[in-house]
Amino acid sequence: MWTQCWLDYSACKAKVTAYKKYFQKIVIVDFEEDEIKAAVNELQIAADKWFNIELPVEFEGEEGIILERVDDTDLGREGYVLSSDASALKVEASDRRGLIYGVFRLLSKLRLHALEQGRAYTEVPENPIRMLDHWDNMDGSIERGYSGNSFFFEDNKVIINERTVDYARFLASIGINAVAINNVNVKDAACDLINDKYSDEVKRLSELFYDYGVDMYVCINYAAPLESDVKSADPLNEEVRQWWKDKTADIYSRIPKLGGFLVKADSEGRPGPMTYGRTQADGANMLAEAIKPHGGKIIWRCFVYNCQQDWRDLTVDRAKAGYDYFSKLDGEFAANVILQIKNGPMDFQVREPVSPLFGALTKTNQMLEVQIAQEYTGHQIDVCYLIPWFKQILEFKTYLAGAEHSTVADIISGKAISSIRGGMTAVTNTGNDENWTGNDLAAANLYGFGRLAWDMSLSAEEIVEEWIELTLPELEKEDSDKIEDILMKSWRVYEEYTVPLGIGWMVSPHEHYGPSVDGYEYDRWGTYHRADWQGLGVERGPEGTGFSEQYQSPNREMYSKVETTPEELLLFFHKMPYKYRLSTGKTIIQHIYDTHFEGYAEVQRMRDCWKTLEGKVPLRMFKNVAERFERQVYIAREWCDVINSYFYRKCGIADEKGRKIY
Template structure:
């Protein structure tokens, strides 16, 4: 009944929303649902200091309840005999005369009780109480008025965000606008968006943030920026979020004027100590430092033949008197000397090779931050074996919300199912249960005091924070997972959807089903069987470019040739990577017969005809079938979302529909590029004769054109038929025209008419399509403004895209004409048009 009432309310939904409030909308519940709520009329906060998280919790409760239930509650700081919503710490509650028998609370933990007409929100500390207030509001916002009484504690003390914001205001892997933290090499003076962000982070129980890129600019250490850093800390502190910064290891030399940055040099040590002391003067509770050293060209201690632990400990000693910690990234590898022709070379070995002999060498306030897999945010990787080697050193897992390699927030990819494959993995250290999420990262397995989570997040000035409304589910879920790694991905998703879009059952089910299908679909149409995401490794990491994975020193190789594909990472014959795992796990990965199919090509080089354990299919036929299946899943997303028209506010509905339509088209770009490329490499045809066969397409190079010339693309496989047309100049109008063939190929009827073209940066070509002289529609090549992916100036897998006109009446002899006007670098390039009968994906 509650779902029906909420559905009736949402059918006359409110004005369009921009996404700024994310899951903290506090949208009003229907009146009949509100009537089921019986809550106290007073909020008691056991701290009257306005910068206190307890005080903030009271204000948030007042705001939330007024929005959700339409009730304005008084906020006071004095307890009384009357039932109230009381918020405070255990110590404050006890000092106020309260009696509380609750399970033991750990740091940041809280107790929530809604029994006996009163509400108790009691934290182990003030941050925990604020988390409890958000928990209670989340229940109310979802129409959940059940009586509860429970305590909850975080799985790990470190639950941080890593921003990759640059001092000039850009963001590395930023797909949602410019930085909310920086502009023109200075920290911004307006703290409004920063405060709003801190509120979002508090609501998902994130307790720390590093605000600048790990490829750090030392100018963040200027006196002016230190002052402004203090303002950020003041802004985020009431929300329980501590601030940290990334450091450039060479700063004493490049910024401080010293002749060296050797971590053993007394001048360098003194310089960092002085800088650290100054920072803590401005930010007394600064969380600490994040350091990327000796990786991807970044400076580090290895420059002076010092160890990585030597470098980390220099910073650790500087922050130790202030209670700070150092997050030291394990993302260290040699991108210069790796040689693909050496069968034993393997970038995946790097983290363990660099760190395993240093386990007892790090100071106790150093946390080694380990990417979830041994390469770099790939669509499928095995869990990093380094977690099994650091028994004495604190460690944290690095996850990703930013979707680098994973569709850059232009593709719907719900990430918690991917994270779950890592967090649920049992490393079997010493033959004992060693599950990464529940044993290792909790600190229980190796009795560690520090452990936790860090997520790379790329929020920007875009109103949607991440550029995409649906992508925000990943940020929400990250906080939930860091608190409890056993959290169910779909349950979290449904909570997020109710909070973000309301309780309409159709909206809930559609978003849940699409999102849960999205990661498997993306894996299918990009790279599967553990071969990694077959993107442009030497470029933007976005569109398809499988050959870029090989023949370079970056080490993300597939070793594909006419005979087979995959990295041999066995001990007996390959790079030895499998042997980095404890014996039980290593033995399973050593043989194709015991390696899961989804990781086969990660661990083994096999012939194209190798039969998979699960299906019996050959590797190459699985490639073909998976890529077609993934594209078909993505193709259905727009239609499924379209069914929600009128159930989601217009602005968010249209913005989401646009992205899903784009994804459906780009998934076909991926499908065709990967299938064409590996059909060419392997020489093995598709058993179902789909690859390279496109009977519903009319290639642009076969159309009658004026002002166009025929060219190719780089790489060749990102164009249908290996040819496209582009205008002769960059300012003269051009035309491409074709007549629908006579015969049985295209009987008169309803078709989806798709136009494949290329949308380049630094140009906005215009297009108009006509059917028998009547305009079907216009569009402009402006995806650089509407999507936010990494920009490209070439006709390649990043710029390849499609526009689709649905339900067009077409028949033999009809004339389709496209009139174009190039602009800037964009020469109105066209690849093909497709006339798609119902149910056909091509």
């Protein structure tokens, strides 16, 4: 069996006794019961777990739990109003989606004791699209998965069961409204997800998600026409365009609830429009034209770069690729195309600058792509709460031309560019492990992403406090504070014992866990640190690759100079001598030594803090996290010793504190 994460209603009975008087009946006003059955079902689950009550459904009355449709355009399709008085709890919405999200939020607020009688709570999501991307393969494996195997696929079969329903419940409870079910690297049996072979299962899955307010997307192979009797995938070839129109019409005749397609093209060996000398807009627009009559969307990934780079060539810079390919196409993409832009110009590193594409596009739908699957942040072995990092990304000022407000949050929500099709997506961290996320504490990233995508004004602290209270409702405040402290410091600590000052990488190739300083240094991937006996870092200012010039002013000037570049990104933007002194007064090499020793020591303190929670948290959870902390302590020491030894051997400069370096 699997856990219920933050939806374990049986764990908080003592906290909700005061609300029993409301759980006598559900009153539905101006909704059809069938269209909000997910909301009704959730209320009935809570009533059963909390009070052992079977909750009947009625269609008139002013007492109990009232679910009412209202004519309020300000709420849109997904907003809602929560309120209560002496005799009723009320959820009001103008659409079924808002009603579903509202019921889940009501149940959370009851458990958090955050519903004040007589007060109305209006919530409308900031981002139009709030999405999770699965990199699940049809054989059951998950690319960059660290929580077991897929719960969607096994042995080239589609799985739909009670676990699938629970997953849809989780998504609705945090306001997620879109999910892509398969790997963007589409191969083998996954190519048939858009064909007759899997029609029944894919239709059922899309309808299940639809019931919970979630649009389901399928990742497609851009070169699919080549597998038919059409021997081209040129987006300007009329035969290819017609093939996609016919195929899309066929798909929607079988799977009418499909949200659309997610596409990775011209990237890491994937075919795309550039194969035929066409632009990214040509390729995306061909698909957009085909899917438009059916109300579908095309989400087009901007992760396009040359993965055959010559490490000897100091002028070629992978970081520049996304901007170079897409910025000149602003305004050329169809209205139902959304560009999915990774948070940084490289690849989900523990720290990197915000992609300069945010700030370059004023007439194009954009969504932010982050990764809660911990590919480069510890594989869900190491604790690494990522919401503080995501907050920094969202708050970054791009200085988009002509925009009064130009943070990443302003752009993706549409405030800065008048877009109604933008948002946030995360490569998800789930799998079929008992606890869904491998490490129990990694569920804070899943919960946190959903809450942040809904309301970007929430702080990382507010989100983690909610997650702890909903997941461990019986925990004393002293112990809740310990978990919050572990999570809130975990990203900074992970950065300390891994890669310094924004340089990135230095990980074991392919696996991406554990240190291998030169693992990618002489390879084709464009992921270099350029360390020698004098210093390290990549010169990306005007005198180097010129990457800094892709930013809008004043960011352009800030990143171009050593003196104004934020120190946490110093080595990303500049080649620096080991003896350069930071604002702390430390040299770069001493900073490297100190942060690695301190990070390793802090992991040990976090491990010891978790040990004090034995008997305070469920035994299964305690053992799960404790075992992973032992592995994290081991790998943190490896990082510390390998990084410090590597750079000591490079530069020959001793640690001022005389600690053991090998």
